[in-house]
Amino acid sequence: MTAPFTYVRVTGDADAALDTATPGSQLLAGGTNLLDMMRLGVVSPTRLLDISRLASSGPWGRVEETDGGLSIGALVRNSDLAYHPVVRARFPVLSQALLSGASPQLRNMATTAGNVMQRTRCPYFRDIGVPACNKRNPGSGCAAWDGFARPHAILGGSRDCIAVHPSDMCVALVALDAIVHVRGHYGAGEGLTERQIAIADFHLVPGSTPSRETTIGPGELITRVVLPATPFAARSAYVKARDRASYAFALASAGVALHLEGGKIRDARVALGGVATKPWRSHEAERVLAGHEPTGALFERAADAALADAQPRPDNRFKVPLAKATIVRALTRAREAT
DSSP states (O other): OOOOOEEEOOOHHHHHHEEESSSEEEESOOOHHHHHHHHHHHHHEEEEEOOOOGSSTTTOOOEEEETTTTEEEETTTTTHTTTTHHHHHHHHHHHHHHTTOOOHHTTOBBBHHHHTTTTOOOOOTTTTTTTBBBSSSTTSHHHHHHHOOTTTTTTTOBTTTTOOOOHHHHHHHHHHOOOEEEEESSSOOOOOOEEEEEEEEEEEEOTTTTTOOOOOOOOEEEEEEEOOOOSSSSSEEEEEEEESSOOOOOEEEEEEEEETTTEEEEEEEEEESSSSSOOOHHHHHHHHHHTTTOOHHHHHHHHHHHHHTTTOOGTTTTTTHHHHHHHHHHHHHHHHOO
């Protein structure tokens, strides 16, 4: 049963109306993740700040071109972003990732910022009847470590947490070098200012503090996500392996982007989902690819490099070859893109 809470509808300027630093406060936009966790009793905010109506004012709900890149408002709906003509033409990996996630109904509700802040679907985290979850109850242990760990992470984990990050969108954002713009108070007596965080640095590996998942702090909120102009964005692809064809989270996924010049790979991005505790960028695979002809054999070597440090549990060893296969397929699709 959901605990009592105060509901606040924010209709004016978010800079003045939002107070996310107040203990127990949480932002509500699409609610596709938060409301689910509230019903399960995983989180119990005492104050909900509904910012959904801000989408009709200012940049919050807009997609705008900027110097060859793209600015995506925090409240842009996933469905609108996936079908945006600029996204489909110049950032196809993002459109493909969004369309592979959830259902059309949920994509019509889910927002950009909500997806960036999406929390794990680890079954132990979502079951309050399981006390051992360091992410939900710091210091309690990790039930997945010695339990059934088929959906869990093989990269970026620790003895304290192997919960996998669920977002498809964030994997694509990592492949596109996206930048998250965050606004907040950063000093006594100072007004609101904005800082920028590379998406690859936004999410944190669990280490010994699994409950801290992102670099965003109290009193901060995401205002937009910017895709910079890069030479590799248009030749990009997303591949997702899952248990069923729709409305299933990734067992392994790959978002890749290639800059081809003179028949060789000048630059590349390789990001993985479904196998890591955060949207995972593989610098190792990118180094293998750079400077070489885009052949199948090269793609297989890059996939091997990406999974060289994998530490699977007995139940999810299959994710190593599966992730390699998704990388090879995504690179092949990106190579063949026009």
